[in-house]
Amino acid sequence: AINTDSCVTEMSGQIDLCRKPTAKLISPTGHVCSSPAMNTITVLNSDPDVIYNLILNGTLNPPLQSRQGNGTSLVFSSIDNNPTHDLYFLPGTYAFNAVHTCPSIQCDSIFGNIVVDQSPQLNAGNDTTLCSGPTTQIILHATASVYDTNSAMILWQDLSSIGIFSNPHSLITNYTPGATPGIRTLILTIHGINGCFGTTKSDTVYVTIHTLPVVDAGPSQIICSGATATMAGIVSGGASTGTWTRSGDGSFNNPTLMNAVYTPGPGDRNAGIVTLYLTTTNAAPCPEVKD
Numbered sequence: 001a002i003n004t005d006s007c008v009t010e011m012s013g014q015i016d017l018c019r020k021p022t023a024k025l026i027s028p029t030g031h032v033c034s035s036p037a038m039n040t041i042t043v044l045n046s047d048p049d050v051i052y053n054l055i056l057n058g059t060l061n062p063p064l065q066s067r068q069g070n071g072t073s074l075v076f077s078s079i080d081n082n083p084t085h086d087l088y089f090l091p092g093t094y095a096f097n098a099v100h101t102c103p104s105i106q107c108d109s110i111f112g113n114i115v116v117d118q119s120p121q122l123n124a125g126n127d128t129t130l131c132s133g134p135t136t137q138i139i140l141h142a143t144a145s146v147y148d149t150n151s152a153m154i155l156w157q158d159l160s161s162i163g164i165f166s167n168p169h170s171l172i173t174n175y176t177p178g179a180t181p182g183i184r185t186l187i188l189t190i191h192g193i194n195g196c197f198g199t200t201k202s203d204t205v206y207v208t209i210h211t212l213p214v215v216d217a218g219p220s221q222i223i224c225s226g227a228t229a230t231m232a233g234i235v236s237g238g239a240s241t242g243t244w245t246r247s248g249d250g251s252f253n254n255p256t257l258m259n260a261v262y263t264p265g266p267g268d269r270n271a272g273i274v275t276l277y278l279t280t281t282n283a284a285p286c287p288e289v290k291d
Helices: 266-271
Strands: 006-011 014-019 030-033 040-043 050-056 065-068 074-077 092-101 106-117 121-123 128-131 138-141 143-145 155-158 172-176 182-191 200-210 213-216 234-237 242-246 261-263 276-280
Touching: 014 092, 014 106, 050 074, 065 074, 121 200, 155 172, 213 276
Parallel strands: 030 106, 128 200
Antiparallel strands: 006 014, 040 074, 050 065, 050 092, 092 106, 121 143, 138 172, 155 182, 182 200, 213 234, 242 276
């Protein structure tokens, strides 16, 4: 009888037997997470006359890596001078094709089962800038995959403890930052599943709250016909520059100066009155303010 643990070939009436490689214990085994901290697969007690080929998703040719047994533990590392062979960055099912080469026949067997699961993926969204106000609100729209969808495993946090989430346990939620100017640091955390159970993934969104702009065109003035008027404007708060405009036909020597000089035109003198306006020019994201 021929042992089924052997390979058989017949040449010139002679039957040759070749021993199939013995299945070995491997580490890790079962489901694991595609984590950079786990970047090796080890064949325990490898046979020195056997070549061990690491394969992915049943693909024998070409194998990811090949190692000659050494009689002890044989380590396959993601660092093998080929950056495309990042074992634990590439989800899938890994196994070993063990090959025992005899004089007239090659005998192999497949053993091992390591399922590398994708770690949780998360994008909390883009940073944003808002204008200060008691009713200011934005919609946070995060995206995620391969994660625990149980709401208890999803959490938004505001490190400033100022803002309020309508639902901190949802990827999509309304956020009210409050009127206090400054930067809100929002952190979203999700949890992994399967082999990545117990792992977390976090991403951060920064929300910047700008101060409302303040503008003061200064006091009203009475001047003599033919005279000029020197402005005394002030721009503050969430803006630092402004520009002057007028209702009449006069002119400013420089409309961007807070102390611009206005020369009334003929229409102004005939009307006996003109209105001058100072408007902020760099208040974004707040609306421009005029006085």
